[in-house]
Amino acid sequence: MENIIDTAKLNLTKEDFKSDQMVKWCPGCGDHAILKSVENVFPELGIAKEDFVVVSGIGCSSRFPYYMNTYGIHGIHGRAAALATGIKLANPKLSVWMITGDGDSMAIGGNHFIHIARRNPDVNILLFNNKIYGLTKGQYSPTSPKGSKTKTSPQGSFETPFNPGELVMGARGKFFARVVDTNIKMMTRVFKEAAEHKGASIVEILANCVIFSNKIHGLITSRETKESNQIFLEAGQPMKYGKDNEKGIILDGTQLKAVTIGENGITEDDLMVHDPTTEDSGIHVMLANMAPPELPAAMGIIRSVKAPTLEQSVWESVEYEKENSSIKNMDDLLNSGSTWDID
């Protein structure tokens, strides 16, 4: 099979992946920390340097490929998913990383985004969600909260935003995770798991744009509130969070509810246990939709379901046809079917 990324014990360090190009993001931009986390992960995967391909569309985040010393292609607005799909199908041995943003993948590339989720090629997708158009200097995006005042929504946006996780699951995606750009350790861990998942692994990164949407995720990421407004989901573990893990999530009827252990007779046994592997995405959608102040925002691997990858299915079909087709080369094909001779 050609759909396996070769791995081996390689002595690589993050230095192997740093490009010689000056990183031009604004000082204080969340993208710097994301870059650091990716540099942490690449040497740990056991994948040869030349087998990485970093792909992007357009936007601040999409400059990413220039900052990684790998093969890279910086595409056009919204189309990174299509580039990545083509690369992965043409050569399944490559470890393909797609860097995109909320403008790139939720607006102009929304179509490609849902289709890559559905087709499930083994591509790792980092979606930098800063809820704003940064490169064009401050217009609202499809993930900007309703009422956001931006240059193109001076009265406040009138539109209902997308929740990327909900969109991924609506598109029947198999892997969705969420991280915050303020936690390199969390990003490093989740990116690694995303890389190890076979299929389209979509990681939403709550990213901060210091210039146009500063502190847009403040409620979730600020030092003061992060512990009460974030829950890191661990597979097989009860859903606990809070400064002293004193809070938890229960299923109350058909709704998720935040509770405090010890209050109202709630014990740890009442908490939901996270299972990212269920084919049914119902609970995963509810988890992805949790938001403060009522509920903590879910972090970590929310959904991770095993399924054949696109390239695996396609290349298995190639192997089968190679074995079984009576047409072995172009001379065979040209001479197949109805032909006649002129002497």
Added chain:
Amino acid sequence: MANNKNKIVELEKAVIRFAGDSGDGMQLTGSLFSDSTAFAGNDFATFPDYPAEIRAPQGTVSGVSGFQIHFGSNDIHTSGDQADVLVAMNPASLKANMNWITNDAVIIVDNDAFVEKNIIKAGYKKNPLIDGTLNGHLVVNAPITSLTKAAVAELDIDNKSAQKSKNMFALGMIFYMFNRSYEKTFDFFENKFKTKPLIVKANKLVLEAGYNFADTIEAFTNTFRIEPAQLNKGKYRNVTGNLATAWGLLAAAERSGLKLFIGSYPITPATEILQELAKHKQFSAISLQAEDEIAGIVSTIGASFAGALPITTTSGPGLSLKSEALGLAVITELPLVVVNVQRGGPSTGLPTKSEQSDLYQALFGRNGEAPLIVMAASSSSDCFYSAFEAAKLSVEHMTPVILLTDGSLANGSEVFKIPKMSSLAKIKPPIVKANDPNYKPYARNKKKLNRPWAIPGTEGLRHRIGGLEKENISGNVSQVPENHQLMSELREEKVELVANYIPEQKIIGDENADVLVVSWGGTHGVMLTVVEQLLEEGHSIAMTHFKHIKPLPKNTEDILSRFKKIIVCEINLGQFVNYLRMKFPKYNYKQYNKIQGLPFTVAELKNEFIALLNE
């Protein structure tokens, strides 16, 4: 098989048009007649003419489906202007085709279908079979529906299945008329309906019934025979343009050692190329039916970066959607073959009709200075060689290529001499070897100016490319003014240098003539037919036909300079002629244009050229 007692008349060529309701099986009838024509050794060309709707209202003119075949003992270059024989399965198909038959054409009708309801539906006030509409024609009234029913009466078969085979009755009559054997057709039935012996039997019975009916009623005063054509020795087959395009691309994959990748979105009349390529996974050809035209081309650019032979296919409106991504392929200087099967435009336009009106779009339809190779196939079988060449040039020169074909070529078919793969040129992609110490992403080949192809997965060649302008040689992002000028000029020059790698433009006919007729793309067959006829009639005329449009062959101006009068003929309002005016302004160009969703006819071009010759 019955003996033909009638006189047999030898013909050089004939045109038959099968027409019926879109459910009447006229395309199958036509293709079975084509097979028998091939078996008889004639040269031929065909053209299907189907409605834009899958099932237009039954019995209406808009629901008529037609298939035309032009066959002969000499070289056949077109599917024919007007039919010598029309088979009309109902009043609507008669009405729809009256303009497409000769004044003395034989008309075979299913007179069972000429009942009041159908006559009115077709838009006739009176029955055209009896009101004089068909004066001048030999009309063969055949009760096809009822005789088909009678022919299968002995079989345990339902009425609907029986009715389905009435097209074979018509085919049987045509076989009698042209002294054809029907063994090949019987073989086809056996294969096609392997599991349904009753259907095989029914089709055979109906076909024989039609044949015998024509014989018994002495429908024709004489029958016809066309001698085998003097084709070169070799093995032949019938190909449509779309099939030939797909196979030319597969041939290029084999000769280059690359794996083909096609990312495409279905669009009439290009879809069959994607369908055909999707069949051939045994060659490691990968196909992706993308979510839209944009994903089609962009996934293909991704595959190109990853080292595949990159193909995307489309038609006019789809090419518009691909424009932005074409720019990406231009600036990343990756190979990419875009096959654009032209149809009537603008917008959705005339989806099932043919036009040559995407030339401007191919040449100029992008932002920025975005040169690429533009080529046009000249016949259905030439689609094979044009597609092969497009892929070769794209890969060897590291540039996108737009190959223009059109609906007529794509759906039309003609006889194709099967080449040996070893006779086709080798394709040599400029792939860089691992750890090449001299590798730079935008270091250029001295002769061709192409950059090298460093494929992800290869050790020691990691690099980044993309839509931002790059510094020459190093490939780093660059906003330096002088570099942008240099890169713009290099990209243009790289494409122009392709002129050193394509054949010179040829003159057909009388090199000393005053009049040069000029054409490009899919009009080659009709132009050649006209010019051959005029030469034979003693006129002095020359023709030059373009397959390479950007760059133009090096001797283009030399050819144009030799003639007093130049007329450029196109199925558009004058796109190529204006391109020539831009490139070579000192010559005086006349133009002949038609934009009706219809091909040129031999007759109209001949009139035009004779007028010019006599001026």
